[in-house]
Amino acid sequence: MSVVVEGLTKAYGRSSHALDGLSFTAGVGVNGLLGPNGAGKTTLIRLLATVLTADGGTMRLLGRDPATERSAIRRRLGYLPQEPGYHRGFTVFEFVDYVAILKEMADRRARHDEVRRVIDAVGLADVSGKKIRALSGGMRRRVGIAQALLGEPELVLLDEPTAGLDPEERLRFRELISRIGENRTVILSTHQIEDVAALCGRVVVLKDGRSAFEGAPEELRALAKGRTWLWEKKAGLLSWRTGEGVFRSIGDPPEGARLVEPTIEDAYLLLLGEATLVAAG
Template identity: 40%
Template sequence: MELRIQHLSKKYANGVQALNDINLTIPAGMFGLLGPNGAGKSTLMRTLATLQDANSGTATLDKIDIRENKDQIRRVLGYLPQDFGLYPKVSAYDLLDHFALLKGLDNRKQRKEVVEALLHQTNLYKDRNKHLGGYSGGMRQRFGIAQALLGDPRLIIVDEPTAGLDPEERVRFHNLLSDIGSEKIVILSTHIVEDVSDLCNHMAVINQGSVVLTGQPLPLIEQIQGKIWKRFIEKPELANYRQQHQVISSRLTSGRTLIHVYADSQPDSGYAPVSANLEDVYFAAMAGLFSAQSTAKTPSADLTAVPAA
């Protein structure tokens, strides 16, 4: 099973080119789509979820054309959008039961079994009769996954699912996603590198509507191993260092500015080697340093590291 996206482009009426010739092949398992806010991730997710049409290109799930067969795709699709609205005065059980009915589960006994199983799976069963307005952010996201799993979908799309969650809820949500199963395609769209690092065997980086890198996290990290150098500097010096070296990220650490520089050899004695991680891969890709492996190129970016929330 695979999802194949070919030459997909989307331009909005206001002139914004949200997607620009997207080409991806997504196998079964967890697939991470990384990119900054406004990169085009949500546009791609909405297009794959049949909520809008692209201007050109195709997307097929096991030879089922998503644009031409929306009803067929919706029967095998589970979707958790970035902004998932809930009825605050309805209980989790009643709303999930309602969604199950809309999904075609007409048999009351069977529907009850499915709803209760999903509430157990998402660790919400003991709070099943609680109004959704009283749920925490993490509980609402877990309920969102529960409704996305209705009907045993083959394609599951989750858009920025851990944004705003506290560390404990993020871990709980990660565990839930990892248990969904390797036989389904699960697309995790996020700007949080740690989510992809923890969960995904395949990934892509998207920026300004274009794919700038695809691959598997561990081999991509290996490609830049030995090429990442760190140094503490004074914050006013940052612009000068950016002119002299390929600074891919900067962050405040214990009140000091730490920069990561991409270079084949030690820039000077003030730099120390650092073991590369997926965040370095992400920022190197955003800076155009993976152009030989990328499906597209992007101009060098002046970026500050996004801390994992």
């Protein structure tokens, strides 16, 4: 496995645990991280990117220990943070070239060849001379992915890459991310459950800094099998009125309820709802 995490903890202050004994693994392909706000997704991504140091537990990234081999790991990973911090006065080429210099690509000709390669890979060759401030939100996200692909990294970390994009832009991103994950390990942190369903071969659901589920998306969906139904009134653990005027509910169905095929979203909501009830109990 490219990523092996065991018992990882990270606290902010004395009482706030962003991660609380998290364990999971990730291999080649697109691996999804799902979870509500405050679940620990961004903290985990920053730990995997070696930006933060864990308080406890262990990590092996690409077979190496970040506590002692951080520089070697960084040479083999690409990272798109949730807020990339673009210098908006740079052109696309200038920004990606700047990141390439930070990645210790010293030979100017070879570096520029690599910059052009990643810009072309994300479909921005025609706008490489444009200022970043003149680009759409989707194009700026693609600039972020381009810099993350510098040097053919074996591990790519993407924190909310499709946030705020329109449906057409998100479809472009899905195609791009699926290509990236063909021969390397991609960890995709997202709130977009449909992106996980479309892209990921494996998913980890975080809840309160721990793993509430780890497995294939279809295995996640199966958790709601027989526990998703339609009813004329509000019932169950979670329930909402559909456009047809009936309630779609998840939880333990009452007698006579019409069972329906669950979605990954149904299972995700069921999992988080039950975790909340267990924690409250």
